[in-house]
Amino acid sequence: MRIDLHAHSNASDGTDSPAELVAAAVAAGLDVVALTDHDTVSGHAEATAAVRALPAGSRLTLVPGAELSCHADGISLHLLAYLFDPAEPAFAQERELVRTDRFRRGRAVVERCRELGAPITWEQVERIAGTGSVGRPHIASALVEAGVVATVSDAFTADWLANGGRADVRKHETDPVEAVRLVRAAGGVPVFAHPGAVKRGRTVSDETIAGLAAAGLAALEVDHMDHDEEARAHLRGLAADLGLLTTGSSDYHGSRKTVRLGEHTTAPEVYEALLAQATGAAPVTA
């Protein structure tokens, strides 16, 4: 079984449409793929239809999810949520709040880039983002188009878009304890995404993670491209101490990142344990 529980489509900052992501998951030989766009479920319908349209005998299962933007102790972090009821009003309202503020913040980041001499426009970013939940990676692509930086990842430096960088502007982000409660109340399963991704900026303390565990966190995403061996070993130990499961996933973003679908995977017994906790939605099979 090959299970990848973190992937983005162009409903947020990935480059594949939800249907293309499903096709890519089949091509990568995955048994399970989770669609986890930032702060939105708008790709679920297309991905679900694509899975249902697969030929008989196809073995791909889709886990509908999202990745919620959170903020604690001045640090941004991401909470994956699986199999919640997308219509549950309290969590739906919070996603809407974050998505709406992404537009205000996106305009402010573009303004800041222009002040710093980068010839990009909001119209260009809107074209790149399309209907997707707009974020820094779309602005990074605009900076690449304008020849300001060579790659998307080169835009995530102190000069431009990195946390605390010259053109970084904060967006509304949910308190993670509140987010864990919202996900559980919507019947979903909350998992802390890349908790040790130091290359993205400061990471939260073990005490903060213990607080999330007490609030109902299910697992830590341990096997991730942004974690070195030392970070993984530490997170495995912490998860064992706190009674949390551990997952692995690619955090695939299509051509906006170099990682391949299925590059990191989750153990089947962990997947089964996560499924057993979900009451808000069911996985989608071919």
Ligand code: AMP
């Ligand atoms: P936003 O949600 O708009 O604040 O943008 C965060 C997104 O930017 C993350 O989900 C990643 O896709 C991307 N990102 C963050 N840090 C980096 C980095 N160092 N290199 C490349 N992409 C990054």
Ligand code: FE
């Ligand atoms: Fe992203």
Ligand code: ZN
């Ligand atoms: Zn993330």
Ligand code: FE
């Ligand atoms: Fe992600």
